[in-house]
Amino acid sequence: MIKSPNDCASLQNGLDKIADWSVAHQLPISVRKCCCIVLGNVDALNTVYNIGDQPIDRVSEVRDLGIIVDSTLKFTSHKQKQMVVHLDLIHKCFVSHNPDVMVRAFKVYVRPMLEYAVCVWSHAITMQ
Numbered sequence: 001m002i003k004s005p006n007d008c009a010s011l012q013n014g015l016d017k018i019a020d021w022s023v024a025h026q027l028p029i030s031v032r033k034c035c036c037i038v039l040g041n042v043d044a045l046n047t048v049y050n051i052g053d054q055p056i057d058r059v060s061e062v063r064d065l066g067i068i069v070d071s072t073l074k075f076t077s078h079k080q081k082q083m084v085v086h087l088d089l090i091h092k093c094f095v096s097h098n099p100d101v102m103v104r105a106f107k108v109y110v111r112p113m114l115e116y117a118v119c120v121w122s123h124a125i126t127m128q
Contacts, residue, residue: 008047019052035059038071086110 031054061070090105
């Protein structure tokens with residue numbers, strides 16, 4: 001948790017150590033894929049962090065494995081749209097509307113989307 005300029009310096013020191021380690025082990029960090037997100041309502045320090053000599057972009061939301069987290073810790077996804085599209089495709093593409101076939105199609109195409117990151121969604125719902 002960043003509460004003072006000393007905390008900012010400590011975080012930057014940690015980033016410097018990671019950058020030095022990556023150079024020493026010939027595992028470069030792609031800084032353009034890195035970002036800084038401030039969680040919470042207040043960002044009084046407004047510090048710019050660097051990896052090596054490159055500044056890290058500051059963003060208001062981050063997408064990781066299809067889950068978008070914003071600076072207020074609200075979780076969003078495009079899951080609902082994907083689900084509707086998949087259900088519509090199942091209905092249109094399958095010639096047979098046999099219940100057994102439709103249930104199997106649901107389990108193969110839609111259910112994995114519903115179960116993906118279920119622990120994050122469960123936690124997000126309880127936080128609201």
